[in-house]
Amino acid sequence: MKRHIQKLVSFILILSIICGLGQTAFAAAFTDVSLSAWYAQAVEYVFENGLMSGTGGGKFSPGVPMTRAMLVTVLYRMDGSPAPAKPHGFSDVPSGAYYERAVAWAAENGIVSGIGGGRFGSESHITRQDLTVMLYRYSNFKGYDISAADSLADFSDSSRVAGYARQAIQWAVGAGIMHGDSGRLMPSGDATRAQVAVMLMQFAQNVVNAEPAPAPERNQLQITVNGQSFHGELYDNETAKAFASMLPMTLSMQELNGNEKYHYFDSSFPANPSRPSGIHTGNLMLYGNNCLVLFYEDFTTSYSYTPIGRLDNPTGLERALGSDGAQITFSSER
Structure with a gap:
């Protein structure tokens, strides 16, 4: 009996060490992401799935605003990084830039349309509503269910949502991708890397992995x-x-x-x-x-x-x- 108890204790200790190593490995990946942070699970998800990486020096930089180039690259990776069939046509996307192929793919498939004047706005911070629009267009391109919708009546700043983004944000809220903060959507605010990580994880869980919508009658x-x-x-x-x-x-x-x-x-x-x-x-x-x-x-x-x-x-x-x-x-x- 004593021998069995000793074996059970040893197994529990080994299991605890293994679990501890998993947490330590993730914690060590990014020194600026606490395991108790509200975005920690999402950062782990996007990191392990190859959607987002660090910003150098062992940091994830959760509070840094996401750029349009960064986001379009993430979506490109989600789609398997296919070779684009046509050039992007934007004057501010340099040849050889890390996001060049991603921008060309996104423009070709109607996911991005630029910011006017033939420019993509590569280094511009992406707003929360523009992030949502890109996710909505990507979902439409992939044939995911985009039927979810919310009236946005519970958000005090819903009137500040731009007309072009309203349908996308209604979908994102209805699908559980976007939740707002203290009853506010803050649609024109910059989307931070932590916020993007959370939305990407919720997008994957609630839309990509959900039951496919029935094909619309053509x-x-x-x-x-x-x-x-x-x-x-x-x-x-x-x-x-x-x-x-x-x-x-x-x-x-x-x-x-x-x-x-x-x-x-x-x-x-x-x-x-x-x-x-x-x-x-x-x-x-x-x-x-x-x-x-x-x-x-x-x-x-x-x-x-x-x-x-x-x-x-x-x-x-x-x-x-x-x-x-x-x-x-x-x-x-x-």
């Missing part, structure tokens, strides 16, 4: 020009729904700039314009509230549009449309 789009048909989809927004209600129809569309055909309607559509990260061949968009635009070339633009739909394989679209005005038939079926 509205088919067909465009026929000069006897040639192209197929794609209409997006799930109010503009696309209003457009779909008018189909089928044939429009006389005019040529503009060697990259698009356009048609002005007599009536207006519901619109929610934003500047796209890039225009792609086969994009169907609304300019203003009554100008339908079909693009047949890839390029970047400073103009804002409301997306309506896109073609899956637009190969040959430019040739079919020709260099002058064209008669184009639009049809849709669910």
Whole structure:
């Protein structure tokens, strides 16, 4: 009996040493992260999963603001660091910068659109609302569930959320990614490295590892020009729904700039314009509230549009449309 007790005590001591070594190893990784800190578990998570590393000298720098370049690099790592297919097009992203490929990937997939003037704002501090917008766009790109939403009524500064970020923050709060502090969201405040670590861990737990959302029903789009048909989809927004209600129809569309055909309607559509990260061949968009635009070339633009739909394989679209005005038939079926 005495021998069994001695073995049990020895096992407990060994187990305690192993657990202690685990905590010591993590504590030693960053001298400025206390094991009792509210963000300690999150820092351990992002560190062990290769999403964030230290800032040098054995420090994590939890209170240092995160830059836009840092965050886009984190998202790029989350996606496995795939090779981008196109250059980023931003004037302030130097060739060879550690975040160059990450920015190109994010711009290509609609996760970032820059800060205007052809600039990405690499070294600018990222605000809490811009952080949330990037996570929201990344989720949409990956097909994660973005249906969660909160009214934000419980937050005293909800009126300070920018219009472009409101839907993203409603989603983040509803999904348990963003909780605020003392009843405040502080949307325009800088996001610190500790805050980013916590949001990334909660994002992984509540969104990435959650049950996948059912695939949305797809509205088919067909465009026929000069006897040639192209197929794609209409997006799930109010503009696309209003457009779909008018189909089928044939429009006389005019040529503009060697990259698009356009048609002005007599009536207006519901619109929610934003500047796209890039225009792609086969994009169907609304300019203003009554100008339908079909693009047949890839390029970047400073103009804002409301997306309506896109073609899956637009190969040959430019040739079919020709260099002058064209008669184009639009049809849709669910």
